[in-house]
Amino acid sequence: MPKEDSHILTLDRKVEKLRLTRSFESSQEGRKVMDEVFDNLTLGAIFKLTCEKRISSVDFPVSTGKEGNVFRATAPDGTFVALKIYRTSNATFKNIAKYIEGDTRFKGLTGNPRKLIYAWCTKEFKNLNRLEQAGVRVPHPRRFLKNVIVMDYIGDGVMAAPQLRSVRLDGPQKVYREIVRFMKRAFQKAKLVHGDLSEYNILVHEGAPYIIDCGQAILTDHPNAIDFLKRDVKNVNRYFRSIDVKVWSDETVLRYVQGVREK
Ligand SMILES: Nc1ncnc2c1ncn2[C@@H]1O[C@H](COP(=O)(O)OP(=O)(O)OP(=O)(O)O)[C@@H](O)[C@H]1O
Ligand SMILES: [Mg+2]
CATH class of the missing domain: 1.10.510.10 (Transferase(Phosphotransferase) domain 1)
Structure with missing residues (x-):
């Protein structure tokens, strides 16, 4: 087996272990959401986040949207975090391109869809940081990696905070x-x-x-x-x-x- 494939297989196994403990996992809807969102690159990012000890488990989806999904996850210290995971699809790309275009912070970014989605995550993370520093109450951003943003989870052990x-x-x-x-x-x-x-x-x-x-x-x-x-x-x-x-x-x-x- 080529090295790259065996690397991905190892990742798959590790993330499989991590993957959802609850009944959600076995439900049909749960499978669909997971398969759609957790493409190999995203699995790689999640794996890296576990190695970095940012998260220890992905618990369940809090919200499933057009461009991505938000999951509750748990950090090794037992605190909850929210993972916002953008889909790396063309539809997402089209929707976000118009916002990145006029932003001087993203000048010269090429039309590569995946890169643009990564840039979008960088932008969301940076925006959260700037807003927090300016005294706006936002979920504290912890880390971003590829198409994934890790931030504080707003809510408690029972449920996520309502809109x-x-x-x-x-x-x-x-x-x-x-x-x-x-x-x-x-x-x-x-x-x-x-x-x-x-x-x-x-x-x-x-x-x-x-x-x-x-x-x-x-x-x-x-x-x-x-x-x-x-x-x-x-x-x-x-x-x-x-x-x-x-x-x-x-x-x-x-x-x-x-x-x-x-x-
Ligand atoms: N940090 C967080 N803690 C708890 N819940 C969160 C957090 N971030 C997002 N959510 C939940 O996930 C939902 C979607 O998040 P967000 O609005 O950031 O994404 P979106 O791209 O607008 O998704 P959608 O298309 O579903 O609106 C929120 O309405 C909220 O219920
Ligand atoms: Mg929203």
Whole structure:
């Protein structure tokens, strides 16, 4: 057997051991998700993450989406982590190319789909880092490798934190203000606009909002940055208005986020 094949076989065996302990493993749906996501390259990345002692087991899928899946995994110290794994398919490539294109941090990237997906993971990881440093509450990013991002898991031993849209908030006004503040810190300190902010990409854990899904976040000097910001503001205001929170006007939030003084 060629060396490369035997290497992959060893990886397969090791990851097979790691692979899912629970009943999910034997369900038909479970198999399908696993087979689809865990191509050889991804298996290699997961294997490396276990060697590096970033994870000790992959537990179960938290979410299955168009471009990738999120799994709960456990680290050797017993803490939970979230693995966000992007599919290395052409469909994913097409969807993300438009975001990478105008980003000065990714100048000169070739049209190689796999490389672009890896770059996308790098971008999501870097965005999370910058946002965290700017004081935005995001899952702490731990590592990225190829098409996999390892970050803190938001939730507890029972379940992952729910999305904002399915939570009844105790203090909705306070949460609204905090999210607007996060947009401001993102814009002014991290120089980033989220670009897909809504009740779907905010998790609520112990009453506190966490901003997630930061792969598409773009720099404030991107030609579409202000349009994206307007959309984010509109989404957040629309959602909070729908749950009877008194919100600022879109224009007031926009000015506040950008640090533009009222006339
Ligand atoms: N760090 C995390 N801890 C707990 N759950 C998470 C974490 N990150 C993501 N999730 C869960 O996985 C879902 C999908 O994550 P995310 O929004 O980052 O990916 P996505 O690419 O938008 O996927 P989708 O197409 O399904 O929206 C989230 O809505 C959330 O339920
Ligand atoms: Mg999402």
